[in-house]
Amino acid sequence: MATEKVLTYSRDQVTQDTFYNCGPASAQTVIRAATGRVIPESTLASAMGTTVNGTNDIANIQPVLNTYVPEGKWERQYIKGDDASNKERETLWQRVRISIDAGYGCIANIIAPPSNYPRPTYTSSVQPRYSGGTVYHYIALMGYALDGSGNRHIWVADSGFYPYGYWCSLEQMASLIAGKGYIYSTAPTVYTEPSEEEAMSQMSEQIGRIYHELTHTFQTRYKIGDKLAEYRDTMIGYVLNNDEKLTRLMDDRLPNIEKKLDDILKALKEK
Structure with missing residues (x-):
């Protein structure tokens, strides 16, 4: 609409x-x-x-x-x-x-x-x-x-x-x-209650904006030297990528962190 x-x-x-x-x-x-x-x-x-x-x-x-x-x-x-x-x-x-x-x-x-x-x-x-x-x-x-x-x-x-x-x-x-x-x-807008058709149209516009934000691809802010990288993705894509990176970080680093903590606690007990 x-x-x-x-x-x-x-x-x-x-x-x-x-x-x-x-x-x-x-x-x-x-x-x-x-x-x-x-x-x-x-x-x-x-x-x-x-x-x-x-x-x-x-x-x-x-x-x-x-x-x-x-x-x-x-x-x-x-x-x-x-x-x-x-x-x-x-x-x-x-x-x-x-x-x-x-x-x-x-x-x-x-x-x-x-x-x-x-x-x-x-x-x-x-x-x-x-x-x-x-x-x-x-x-x-x-x-x-x-x-x-x-x-x-x-x-x-x-x-x-x-x-x-x-x-x-x-x-x-x-x-x-x-x-x-x-x-x-710059006069203020005089508010009038929208008709049912206008309300549906406004809702359609808002849905369209949300759809645009979810599907539009944005260029990454990551720089290679002085230039932005060419990688582009949707807002949801970036969120999911960051979630995946966080998961990998936790999977890779957390066991090492836990082991180091165990070693520290063991060393303290021995003292």
Whole structure:
């Protein structure tokens, strides 16, 4: 069973009014989903300093979100370099989930060269129609999903490219944001009692995580010189191997220890 959550938002207002209004359009989608209000792109563009060259930086959007949706308590994060590290990828996933669970979308600033145009994943099958060389773009992140195989996906509301909504893998999304940044909500999650279907889905996700921990192989920390050895095993495999080593240690050493103790006791008695 898959676990997914996509915020309810109006699809009729997703597309941007001008070729350079992707920042205002993405903010418009996030604001409308959170408040029900439709703020004109022109108003948002003016507040962000958007020009025909686009919106200069993700930092220009943060204060606009804090103005129109202050309860979202918005923060921003940059990912430096050409790609995201594992830690940055995990942080992105956690922040997107927390933001969505609190009822607020995120906004990402991406760099998409032709070799890394967004690719559809999960239940999406239509290739987003990116073109024209390297694309510098803003998109709204409006949902997340964990599929039955443990793969993670983010739902994108894309104002600039057909089909304007699609699933993208977490790994690719993190690589697209690298060199730029994203805005997320730090508002607390409002707890609601899950439905029976949601409870079953959550249980399935937890079982999936446990299964992953039991079956995923980890590289040993044992070093040969300055490099880690190539040996890999599951968590259970390492535990059983250690148990076997302990058993061998006891079988090999314990008789010798007992004999030495007997010799010591005998020597003490003789004195």
